[in-house]
Amino acid sequence: MRTVGWTGVFLAPALTVFAAFFLVPLARLFAVGAAGPSGWAAYVEVLHNTRYLQSFLSTLALAGSVTICTLCLCAVCGVYLSRASFAFKPLLTAVLTLPLAFPGVVVGFLVIMLGGRQGVVAQAGQALGGDPGSAVVFAYSMTGLFVGYLYFSIPRSMLTVMATADKLDRDLEEAARTLGASAFAVARDVILPGIRPALVASGAICFATAMGAFGTAFTLATKINVLPMVIYSEFTLQANLAIAAVLSLWLGLLTRLVLILARSATGSAVAAAA
Amino acid sequence: MALATTSRLLDRAALGLTVALALFLSVPVVLSILTGLMVNQFQGFSAGLSLRWVREVVEQYHGAILLSVWIATLTVLINLVLGTLLAHGLRRTRVSDAGRGREAFRGRD
Numbered sequence: 022m023r024t025v026g027w028t029g030v031f032l033a034p035a036l037t038v039f040a041a042f043f044l045v046p047l048a049r050l051f052a053v054g055a056a057g058p059s060g061w062a063a064y065v066e067v068l069h070n071t072r073y074l075q076s077f078l079s080t081l082a083l084a085g086s087v088t089i090c091t092l093c094l095c096a097v098c099g100v101y102l103s104r105a106s107f108a109f110k111p112l113l114t115a116v117l118t119l120p121l122a123f124p125g126v127v128v129g130f131l132v133i134m135l136g137g138r139q140g141v142v143a144q145a146g147q148a149l150g151g152d153p154g155s156a157v158v159f160a161y162s163m164t165g166l167f168v169g170y171l172y173f174s175i176p177r178s179m180l181t182v183m184a185t186a187d188k189l190d191r192d193l194e195e196a197a198r199t200l201g202a203s204a205f206a207v208a209r210d211v212i213l214p215g216i217r218p219a220l221v222a223s224g225a226i227c228f229a230t231a232m233g234a235f236g237t238a239f240t241l242a243t244k245i246n247v248l249p250m251v252i253y254s255e256f257t258l259q260a261n262l263a264i265a266a267v268l269s270l271w272l273g274l275l276t277r278l279v280l281i282l283a284r285s286a287t288g289s290a291v292a293a294a295a
Numbered sequence: 296m297a298l299a300t301t302s303r304l305l306d307r308a309a310l311g312l313t314v315a316l317a318l319f320l321s322v323p324v325v326l327s328i329l330t331g332l333m334v335n336q337f338q339g340f341s342a343g344l345s346l347r348w349v350r351e352v353v354e355q356y357h358g359a360i361l362l363s364v365w366i367a368t369l370t371v372l373i374n375l376v377l378g379t380l381l382a383h384g385l386r387r388t389r390v391s392d393a394g395r396g397r398e399a400f401r402g403r404d
Binding site: 204 | 378
């Protein structure tokens with residue numbers, strides 16, 4: 022009995038903070054969502070509103086495509102880097118993990134460096150003889166956001182994939198090759214299943230980030246129709262607190278659902294990493 | 296022989312993709328550093344380099360920078376205390392419950 026008492030003492034501070042800064046605000050948010058003109062029905066009505074539904078779907082599509090793209094790139098490069106041995110490998114690895122420290126706002130700025138009106142792509146286009154009027158500017162749109170989230174997600178996923186690929190049993194691959202499997206078959210049947218937990222774990226984090234990240238979108242343009250921006254403009258510009266609360270809860274619920282699915286798919290601690 | 300060639304080709308392709316990714320991640324960083332050091336970003340390097348903007352940022356925004364560092368430090372300290380206590384508490388629960396009946400926790404580990 023004495024053990025239980027002491028355990029309570031250890032758990033109490035963190036649980037108190039968790040309740041005060043997460044559970045209570047969440048409960049308030051839930052109530053605020055129903056405080057609008059349509060009451061509790063607002064939770065269903067937003068799903069019938071074309072504009073909100075559209076932004077829901079485009080956020081999902083953005084997060085999904087960022088996740089798939091990141092995973093494909095990191096699977097190839099992560100496994101390659103964990104296998105390869107050449108003089109520049111430490112440098113290459115360092116460069117690939119450099120953006121880990123950048124917050125979303127900085128990533129947004131870097132996307133403008135790449136795809137803004139004075140960006141690398143626009144200037145390269147002009148240097149190649151394109152006229153200034155038709156310069157390729159992609160930073161202030163959904164494409165810019167896609168590039169930004171890719172930029173944000175690649176270093177994280179790369180580290181996870183590399184760590185897992187380092188631990189793969191090379192004997193299995195050699196056995197497969199000896200038995201006549203093609204390079205493609207080995208990649209599909211031996212390497213891919215081996216790094217699957219890493220892909221699911223980093224994919225879930227990547228998806229959750231792309232669903233809810235705000236800094237990058239805010240730096241690029243306030244008119245991008247993704248859910249975090251819609252919530253921001255409902256809340257700040259139109260003082261529509263109820264709608265902002267309802268959308269926030271739907272966004273949180275949807276993201277949580279994906280994380281739970283990912284965790285049950287691997288049985289590993291995806292949520293802990295997120 | 297054909298196998299070795301294919302494998303070398305795949306290797307080259309993977310290396311190319313990795314280098315391309317590294318460029319994608321590093322070029323904007325290098326550019327933003329250079330832009331910060333240019334006297335005039337619209338004229339480019341021809342106008343010369345200087346630490347003027349760096350100095351101005353430190354002069355104007357040192358308050359904001361220090362505030363960020365201060366908030367981050369506080370967060371780390373609070374998290375360190377709460378997280379350590381929580382981890383220790385959770386471990387105790389697991390140990391004492393495991394003593395009582397391991398069955399209940401079978402699904403978890």
